[in-house]
Amino acid sequence: MEDSPILIRPFRATDLPDLRRITVESFGSVALEQMLEHKFGVWNGRDWKARKADHIDDDVAQGAEGCFVAERGGEILGYITIRLDRVNGKGRIPNLAVVEEARGLGLGRRLINHAVDYMRAQGMKLAQIETMASNAIGQHLYPSCGFEEVGRQVHYAMRL
Numbered sequence: 001m002e003d004s005p006i007l008i009r010p011f012r013a014t015d016l017p018d019l020r021r022i023t024v025e026s027f028g029s030v031a032l033e034q035m036l037e038h039k040f041g042v043w044n045g046r047d048w049k050a051r052k053a054d055h056i057d058d059d060v061a062q063g064a065e066g067c068f069v070a071e072r073g074g075e076i077l078g079y080i081t082i083r084l085d086r087v088n089g090k091g092r093i094p095n096l097a098v099v100e101e102a103r104g105l106g107l108g109r110r111l112i113n114h115a116v117d118y119m120r121a122q123g124m125k126l127a128q129i130e131t132m133a134s135n136a137i138g139q140h141l142y143p144s145c146g147f148e149e150v151g152r153q154v155h156y157a158m159r160l
């Protein structure tokens with residue numbers, strides 16, 4: 001299995017539980033949802049993992065054809081999601097993750113390149129991706145894939 005090639009293929013509905021699991025295993029300290037929980041605790045009986053995994057459901061609901069998975073011998077090692085704003089010609093990558101055991105092999109870069117090719121083929125004129133200031137890998141990887149820093153955002157929240 002280790003020797004099988006890693007393929008990037010379109011998302012299938014049956015992948016969703018794996019993508020949710022990979023998301024909660026992967027994001028941890030780099031997820032805004034976890035930072036919210038760290039500061040405000042759990043509310044509505046839903047922890048950061050439940051909320052973060054829901055983001056993947058939203059990405060899939062918005063456009064499953066723009067979601068791709070990296071698979072080796074039937075095992076999903078990572079995924080990328082894409083949202084297209086066709087009116088404004090902008091594609092955005094809301095979520096990207098690679099399982100810990102497969103990191104550092106260039107898979108994140110392959111998924112990004114795949115997503116960028118897809119957006120271009122769909123007629124998009126601009127590709128967008130964001131990362132948290134705490135995410136050193138994102139801040140290294142995205143510029144090295146051709147993205148340029150445009151601006152920084154500060155997140156605020158208050159208990160109601």
Ligand SMILES: CC(C)(COP(=O)(O)OP(=O)(O)OC[C@H]1O[C@@H](n2cnc3c(N)ncnc32)[C@H](O)[C@@H]1OP(=O)(O)O)[C@@H](O)C(=O)NCCC(=O)NCCS
Nearest residue numbers: 026096097098103104105106107108109131136137138140
């Ligand atoms: C971001 C992520 C998808 C990258 O996946 P990956 O398969 O390891 O990515 P790649 O192997 O293609 O590239 C990783 C790059 O980061 C570099 N890197 C690794 N650790 C690093 C660190 N602590 N600081 C800076 N760069 C780092 C690697 O050297 C490599 O760069 P290089 O190709 O120039 O050598 C993966 O780390 C992940 O799932 N992280 C958790 C979820 C996440 O942060 N998602 C993105 C949210 S914006």
